[in-house]
Amino acid sequence: MAKAAVKGTKGNSLTDAEVGVIKALIATGQHSNQEIAGLINRARGAPAKDISSGRISNIKNDQIKKYANIPAGGAADVAKFMAKAAPPALVDGGPLSPARLAKLMPPKPGGPGSLAITETDQVECKKSVNFVMKTIAAFANNKGGYFLFGVENGTFNVLGLPDDKFEKFDLNKLNQNIRDQLGIGLEIQLATHLIDGKTVGVAYIGPAHTKPVIFIHNADGATQGHIYYRYPGEDRLISPADLQRLIEQRLQQLSQTILSKHLANIMRFGIENAAVMNLASGEIDGKAGSFLIDEALLPQISFVKDGEFVERSGAPTLKLIGEVAPMAAPIVAVKEVLEGYPLTYTELFRRVRKATGAKQGAMDAVIKAEKMKANKAFAHYAFRNNADRVAYEKTGVAKKGAASNYNEAAVQFLVEKLGGPLII
Structure with missing residues (x-):
């Protein structure tokens, strides 16, 4: 190619x-x-x-x-x-390998023509070839399972299949029915197994890659929106505990996928060149130092996924957009690492609002009236560049719009001024 x-x-x-x-x-x-x-x-x-x-x-x-x-x-x-x-079918260790099928269908001692089995959360027996969609969905939501065609349920007598219809079964049609009913593709494998000269049809249904599997139409005794799960000997609506477990597993898998991707990028860029950005506060923190997008700019910008808007797919890109007037200073600027002033303006407001219910305008009015931004008992300027810091040190006047970081004393002071309870 x-x-x-x-x-x-x-x-x-x-x-x-x-x-x-x-x-x-x-x-x-x-x-x-x-x-x-x-x-x-x-x-x-x-x-x-x-x-x-x-x-x-x-x-x-x-x-x-x-x-x-x-x-x-x-x-x-x-x-x-x-x-x-394609998943392995007849190789050693595969779900339809001869060794696996022999273990799945052991003969009943002293009972020729019968199997020493019972229907479990992985086995469903049928006299004839009958793919029940509810059972397929139930198997897929659990750990997969087997249809045994030509085996009588209850007695587990081996009746065998009377002709070669199973061997000529149209698997593509079954796959299409699954997609129509469940909206996904599943791993389906077929094989035959001889027991006392009788042919048993075996269909393996693999576990779904993404769970839960949900019916998207009313069909085959199932209801749209229902989630079926395989329990020993039966297919029934999933229990709350099992559904919660599936959701937690899916979230964990997603988290691992995202984390693995970020770790791979960190290793590719180098730890010293990587940083983490908080989209809510504008803070960017990394080994080389901390950075801050000016808080006055945050309301004017938004973050969008660049390029793919039709369907969600892997590795989207963030684009910084917004109508911002030209300015000499860069948008993203260096912030000093100040252990004594760990709170950004956004974090300060969240704390104060939680304690008092005050609006942002009311808090801003107190900060301005009490000149808190210039008072090191409460705040410290987070200058965008070294020139602004040098100018402030010479004149004592900060550049208009300079952002500040705050400490716990600032929270206590604002809560008291705004009529909230004292925070201990």
Whole structure:
């Protein structure tokens, strides 16, 4: 496959080869955005490298310029990718390996033609081939599971399948039904297993990559918006405790993904060159020192994701925008590290408002009337540059609009002046 200029190997960026495969899969019209994203994520093998289906949509609609000139992959490229992305089926240790199936369906001692099993949270027995969507969703929300077709429920007698319909089963149609009912793609694998000369059809349903799986339509005895979970021998609505656990796991996975991305960037930039920005206060803190966006500027600016507005997808960029009058001093300026004055103006106001309920204007009036910004008992100027600081030290007059940091004494003083309770 021809290579374009984009290499894309950092963080969650796509490589040229991945983009080519994505374009080839899109061209077939046989895969949803979610399914393609799932294949890419499975091939990558680490949650921290996951991409969302929004990235597939961006590529499909030519919304990412750097991917525009990358050609679709050829048949050999797609086959090589699918060999890596498709989950193992018949290899040793795979969910449908002969060793795994033999362990899953042990014969019943003294009872020829019967299995020594019971329906569990991972096994569902059916006389004939019948994929129940509620069970598929329930398996996907738990740890995955198996349909055993040709095995009678209750007695667990092996009846076998009467013909080869299971072996000719249209898996693409099942996948389409799953996408229609659940809105996602799932890992489905099929195999057959002989027991006493009788054929048992086995379908493995893998756990969903993103949980919970929710019905998006009323169908197959399920209700739109319901979440089903596999419990021993039954599919039923998920319990509050299990739902909370799934949500916590999803949040943890998201946190790990974001944290891994930031750690990778820190290592790439170098610890000495990295910093953390508080979008609420304008503070930027790093090993090299602390910085502050002028608090007078914060209300005039906003932060937006640059480039991708249709669907959420990986690695958005923040752009600083706003209508700001030209000024000689830089917008982002150095702030002295003042252990005795740890509170920004924003943090000061939050503390005072919580204690008194006072409006911002009332607090500002007290600060101005009492000249608190120039009183080191309460505050210290956080100059934007060294020239402003030198000028202040010579004249005793701070430049108009100079920001200040505050201490706990300032909080106590303002609360007292504004009629709030004394903070201890």
